Amino acid sequence: MATQRLQYERPLIQRVNTGILNKFGTRTEYAPFTHIDGVSVKSLISEFGSPLFVLSEKNIREKYQEANRAFKTRYPKVQFAWSYKTNYINAVCNIFHQEGSWAEVVSGFEYQKALKNGVPGNKIIFNGPDKTDEEITLAIQNKSPLHIDHLDELYRVTEIATELNIRPEVAIRVNMDTGIYPMWDRFGFNYENGQAWDAINKIILSDKLELTGLHCHIGTFMLSPSAYAVAASKMSDLAIGVLQKHNIKIKYIDMGGGFASRNTLKGAYLQGVDTSPSFDQFAEAICTAILNAGFHKDDLPLLILETGRALVDEAGYLLGSVISNKRLSDGRRATIMDFGVNVLFTAFWYDHKITPAQEFSHYTEDTVMYGPLCMNIDVVRETCTLPPLKKGDHVVVHTVGAYNMTQWMQFISLRPPVILIDRNGKPQIIRKRETIQSIEMEEILPAQLKDFKL
Amino acid sequence: MKIRNNIALSDSGFIFDPSTGDSFSLNPIGLEILRMLKSGKDKSFILTYMVDTYQTDMETAEKDYDDFMGMLTQFHLLQEK
């Protein structure tokens, strides 16, 4: 009988010092990642296909509890509101609602989703610059906190409230200089130039709306807790000013979201895992600023947080397979995957961590990682150090839970299914693989275009 | 195709090209193929050896061999014909 054949690996040659081929360079960076919550990547792909999004229910709940604990141990009144745009698959939303989150929506579509999920109207925070008359009417009738973005909206809400003869609870969105760039001054009313005070005065003097809250959202993927300290103290100043000038107690301060997740932004030298602040650091900055602002202890406002990314990013994985290996004209290795920027939209701004899902030797090779689209922009990683993968090998893309399952495109191919691994380690489909019917359902083909001959 | 005579091959997979001053590093299978090339073995011998010795098929072995030879050419390690 033939003797046992040895493990095969593609022959590799590399210039020394252009990517050191010894086992101490980057080896452990790409240690194989074979199981998610105890379920093997291989079995997930064989059961549900490739590519495939996988979410860990356990991780979502743990992250939420960690954030909740960070704030509640520092401040007496804290409420999270799940940011629907980050991931609005119903199963995901409902995990957050089960944990106690309200809903935070920025469109009529998201508002409807929250209602259908069973969130009470008065616990759906309605943000964003674009709210139609119908949406404003519905929100007022449902007693949803309306966060007003601009003066045109302020006038329209006032008119609709007058027609309905209801005095709705509203907040204004405030933008401000917190020392970070870019300053998000396109949303809401500016603090420094007095626009915010102007809007507050208009609301209070007209007496048609009840000013109950102040809202801000200073930026996205924020790596600096101190910017939140500046924002929280400016928000508190406004609230205390409203009390002193108009004798009106602001019930809540909504600090929005924007906490960075543990992803690595393109161009960053150090890994996001090492540099992203913890919930404790953000909580310390925000809570200390509000507690030191000078509120009477019985008048402390409710602190609302709309954190999205930092709560769900790490729970998400994208599993995929190698379609082919190529050598580019300049000698660089290229690997073509079965997922691209169409499903992994965040590849445009992150260098996602990508690990093989099976064991390899310690030899690695730098490779460009392309998606399968027939489009030049379809690059998943410009450069990435991986063992010599072959056709059919699986990889795991990490930290993809935020913004992918909402910003993905149905472009060229259909969107993959989403699996949730529940707390017992059981995989459940929470969004089915799209079919041609899911896309064509909304199309109408005029009668004169039904037939042709070729 | 033969590897240039003056290329020094070491057991650790390190090779030094004295005519350019470049040095390279190989994984064990790469080193094995380079050794066979140096001793004058041809493509079909090497491919048969690979399939007999390792868990791979002729198609994969040939594809990887061609790719590897492409890199050797790019690095100017092969003898000019």
Place this chain on the structure above:
Amino acid sequence: MSKPHYTIAVSGLNNIDSPGPGMPVIRALKEAESFTTRIIGLSYDSFEPGLYMNEWVDYTYQLPFPSAGQEILMNRLRQIQNIEKIDVLIPNFDAELFSFIRLSNRLDKELGIKTILPEEQAFEERHKANLSAWGQKHNIQVPPGTMIHSIYEIPAVAAQYGYPLVIKGKYYEAGIAYSYDQAVNWFHKISAKWGLPIILQKFVTGTEVNITALGDGNGQMIGAVPMRKQVITDKGKAWAGVTLEDEKMMDFARHLFKETRWKGPCELEMIRTKEGALYLIELNPRFPAWVYLAVGSGQNHPEALVNMAMGNTVKPMDTYDIGKMFIRYSWDMIVNMKDFEQISVHGEAGKNKKEN
């Protein structure tokens, strides 16, 4: 009584024309009077000269680049610590400091490796972009500076500071503008390379003077030696320098340590104006490459750092020889391909491998 023997790991072995501080630090440790050493080099690149300087470095291990992440660095150090018994680690590369500061507790608890490094907050606060605020906080004179994100902010700042105006990048590079147009030019040039923000700084003119120093983290200055560069290379690095007698500089440094409770080594880069006023322009959170001048003039700062790390009593050093000079030279070593291969392929090398 016999001296204790310590195993000390040192990085920054790039003793090239713009040298890292590793080799001078090692030289200082080898000359320590209070202990004997085994020196472990930590390298990132097979071309770092220290790798081949076997009379100074007993054995060297390669580390993963800081960009690979702290967990990977920790794993590699664990692997090294299984072979060596490192007592103290002295990181000397700017790019690795953040990771070592973050890991310092774990290095001590999990691996028994001691470090003497600044607190993360202090490390972050003294960054170029924040220096102005940091100076105000601690009552340390720094040239007034303002961070800007757009050229539209230049006129207001220029009205305050006047021209000429220093225009600095977030990490590197600076230019001097004598007019608004020049300022705009520098803004675009530097921001294209290093991104935003740009720092506008009041132009302070005078002589550049430097101090290499060590703080104990409780407000005490353990040692400090002031120096002026006498000749610089075309990269602006010291080629020769001389120790100074300047009580004002020493007071400045003492005040800085007292106020900031800076822990560990640092280099203070300062400007002394015609009127004799001192401005801090940069604080480098590590030993400078010229640290051996301190040793040569009577203060062995690396030795003191190791003693601090080992919990030995360290007395502040307050005298040094004035008028001592250093003149730097370069030296071509002859290296065998075999030695280059050893570090490139195996990730470790040296004449003095530890046998278990």
